Amino acid sequence: xxxxxxLGVSSDASDETIxxxxxxxxxxxxxxxxxxxxxxxxxxxxxxxxxxxIKEMRTGGSASxxxxxxxxxxxxxxxxxTLVRAGRFFEALHYLRNINDKTARxxxxxxxxxxxxxxxxxxxxxxEAALSEEPDHPEYNQWKxxxxxxxxxxxxxxxxxxxxxxxxxxxxxxxxxxIVSFLFTS
Numbered sequence: 001x002x003x004x005x006x007l008g009v010s011s012d013a014s015d016e017t018i019x020x021x022x023x024x025x026x027x028x029x030x031x032x033x034x035x036x037x038x039x040x041x042x043x044x045x046x047x048x049x050x051x052x053x054i055k056e057m058r059t060g061g062s063a064s065x066x067x068x069x070x071x072x073x074x075x076x077x078x079x080x081x082t083l084v085r086a087g088r089f090f091e092a093l094h095y096l097r098n099i100n101d102k103t104a105r106x107x108x109x110x111x112x113x114x115x116x117x118x119x120x121x122x123x124x125x126x127x128e129a130a131l132s133e134e135p136d137h138p139e140y141n142q143w144k145x146x147x148x149x150x151x152x153x154x155x156x157x158x159x160x161x162x163x164x165x166x167x168x169x170x171x172x173x174x175x176x177x178x179i180v181s182f183l184f185t186s
Contacts, residue, residue, distance in 0.1 A: 003050035003057075015058070022051045023087055048091075055082065080109050089113040104133035108140050115147050123147050 004011045007021045025047045027033070034040035077099070083092035093113045099106060111126035127144045134140060 003053040006046055006050035007054070018051070018054055019086060022047065026088070048088075051086070077103075077105050077109065080106075084109055084112055087116075089116045093117075102129075104130040104137070104140070107133070108137075108143065111147070112143060115143070115150065120147060120150060 004013070007018060007025065009018055009021045013021075026044065029040045029044040029047060031041050031044060080092050080095045080099070083089075083095060089112075092109065096106060096110050096113070107126040107130035111123045111130065113123075114120070114126065115123035124144075124147055127140060127147060130140045131137070131144065
């Protein structure tokens with residue numbers, strides 16, 4: 001399997017072009033969009049493998065790489081940070097959950113994942129933990145400010161999304177029917 005062909009890019013494509021191709025395909029085949037489609041799941045798996053393989057080849061897999069000898073498996077937080085930068089928040093969270101050393105950086109990365117997934121309460125818990133260890137860290141403080149803006153723009157609502165909206169519509173519809181039937185059957 002040629003990973004470049006899977007992503008639909010040439011082998012001399014820039015990292016930015018590869019990332020854009022990956023994101024486009026990930027949006028197209030993501031299991032959250034196609035929950036019961038086995039073909040989409042298999043395609044997404046191939047896309048992830050291709051993207052990981054390209055990253056591996058570009059950082060440590062080729063003999064001409066300046067990083068030759070570097071542990072290109074991206075151990076620890078480096079791997080999680082790579083996933084976060086690629087916008088692969090679900091995968092990053094899965095990876096982060098398996099790391100035992102819960103440093104300030106770990107809490108920051110978990111917070112970023114939760115924030116991008118719309119789970120602001122969890123994101124705030126983790127950014128506070130990161131700042132309790134490193135209160136003057138500029139990146140952590142900037143992320144906290146970003147979270148505060150996102151939380152305020154949501155009106156401090158919990159993130160039920162489309163399901164929550166549909167549930168509310170159904171609930172009010174049923175309530176309306178009940179009231180109408182009660183008023184007109186008396």
